[in-house]
Amino acid sequence: ESFCILSNFFHFWQNKFCLGFLEVTPERKFYHASHRPHLLARSHPQNQRPRHSLLETNQKIMLSSSPSSPRLGSPSSSRSVTETVNGSHNFTIKGYSLAKGIGVGKHIASDNFTVGGYQWAIYFYPDGKNPEDNSTYVSVFIALASEGTDVRALFELTLLDQSGAGKHKVHSHFDRSLESGPYTLKYRGSMWGYKRFFRRNMLESSVFLKDDCLKINCTVGVVVSAIDCSRLHSIHVPESDIGAHFGMLLENEECSDVTFIVSGEKFHAHKLVLAARSPVFETDFFDGMDEDNPEIVITDMEPKVFKALLHYIYRDTLVEDEDFLASTSSCTPSLSDTFAAKLLAASEKYALPRLRLMCESVLCRDISVDSVANILALADRYHASDLKSVCLKFAAENLVAVMRSDGFEYLKENCPLLQSELLKTVAGCEEEFSGGGKSRSVWAQFSDGGDTNDRSVRQQTWENGG
Structure with a gap:
């Protein structure tokens, strides 16, 4: 109540929180404090609740505090929030024709990039990753490049259309998250991707290859869980101006x-x-x-x-x-x-x-x-x-x-x-x-x-x- 009086004195609009707090707090000490409504009236009359409203509140508090009624503490709550921390990386591969022939299972790696507290890298296999395919396909994978155990994430690999038509080739795990859930990478070096990402002879005559250059975008969504203990009432503080x-x-x-x-x-x-x-x-x-x-x-x-x-x-x-x-x-x-x-x-x-x-x-x-x-x-x-x-x-x-x-x-x-x-x-x-x-x-x-x-x-x- 003292804070409420102070709030009224300085014309804080937040005093509505104080008045609501006085009515819902079941502790007896606020029953004694509520005998001082004249202080509220004296400090800011137009914000005083009707006296009968405060008296009704007092009666409710007295009943809830009587020996025959069990005393209940203030209710508490919490919630678990599971969401993804998303980030993306653009990987440009110049000189595609020069990269061909490096061998099946050998890759070109992007720089490491950070999403969700972990480092990642894109691996492009010009001659494919699977020996059985005999270099028929190019392969693209996303790899966990930092230490981690059972890192759960969603992925999307996109081969960008360089004609300007916007018809990109997209392999997305995000679209299937409800069906299969996030993918789990067990340790550093674990990968997710496609051995048969694109047939190589089709790639070399497509809009995805321009000036001997390929562009791959990778989006990673790292799954994180946390307990949200946000307060019932909060006041937004704007950025510094x-x-x-x-x-x-x-x-x-x-x-x-x-x-x-x-x-x-x-x-x-x-x-x-x-x-x-x-x-x-x-x-x-x-x-x-x-x-x-x-x-x-x-x-x-x-x-x-x-x-x-x-x-x-x-x-x-x-x-x-x-x-x-x-x-x-x-x-x-x-x-x-x-x-x-x-x-x-x-x-x-x-x-x-x-x-x-x-x-x-x-x-x-x-x-x-x-x-x-x-x-x-x-x-x-x-x-x-x-x-x-x-x-x-x-x-x-x-x-x-x-x-x-x-x-x-x-x-x-x-x-x-x-x-x-x-x-x-x-x-x-x-x-x-x-x-x-x-x-x-x-x-x-x-x-x-x-x-x-x-x-x-x-x-x-x-x-x-x-």
Whole structure:
């Protein structure tokens, strides 16, 4: 009742929960508390229940609490909820014709992907999995790639129609879940799939094979059970909107106390906000710069990039800009001239590690044989360690092709230390590949200039999408 009075005092609409609670709670202590309805009336008269209603409630409580009646505790309840945690993975197989002939029972594997707390992988058998079929069919399976015991799941394997007609070939376990239930994978390496997924001669003349490329989508639904102990009453708490409010502060320029001039364009901001987000701004405003100086000239940044920098500082999100998300492989004269590269430089200048990671993520999407050397040099210049690691690994795994790119010549002439790091990564990859039984050494490719056929298989046969 005290909380109900407090709720009325502060005009909480939730006070309806309190009034209902007073009427349904069978404990005697609330009978004594209900002798104080005048407090409810005094705090908020229009929300007081009629007095006769409270008296009727008191009489019911007294009867239920009498010695002749058994005292029952508050009823409790729970429920078991069994559902699936779903996730999907797209697996692209380039160079299908080169993969043919690897042998019955041998597969091409996708990257591992995670669904429901377990790792999974798609296995594609170009010559089939079953020796009895004599390579008549291709086989596709989904395998449990992490430790697990009796993992129950539903699966769907889809060979994508690349003509645009949307007539995909679907093998789904989800449709038969009521008939057969989920499939149980006993241990790591257990698989579900189809030995006769598609007749090979039909596949090679179908809309599913385009430009020597196949695309397979796999959906996994891991079965999980839990006891749901949700409360009868709950109050929804919305997501934080602090970024939106700070963004309005930037847009409205209210109470701004510093102005930045970038190529003649003015940007109004707030010193405390900038200092709280960036240690560089904190030092500039309160340690090394005249605090009374209301204008600061920025000479090493474009207005558009500086605006994106302020957008991140206030909203903690990337600006929605087509130039920012544009591919680095477009007609841009230089990688360093792209919007993402310029914002990466700004994140380094003002010590904004989260913004740097966001820019790294955007640049990472466009890593290719032709661009990796330039992106590697950019990552090294601005201390983008995660992006640098990805570039080194990609370059090591596709070394011969990368060595023939224009960007590699730039590395040789201007970044000798990076070239040394690349060789160390190549050596590490060689150990990994030899441990996995690879027939061709990456280091051998580097030493003899590369085998074109072998490079084609490595570069064209495997491409994964997560």
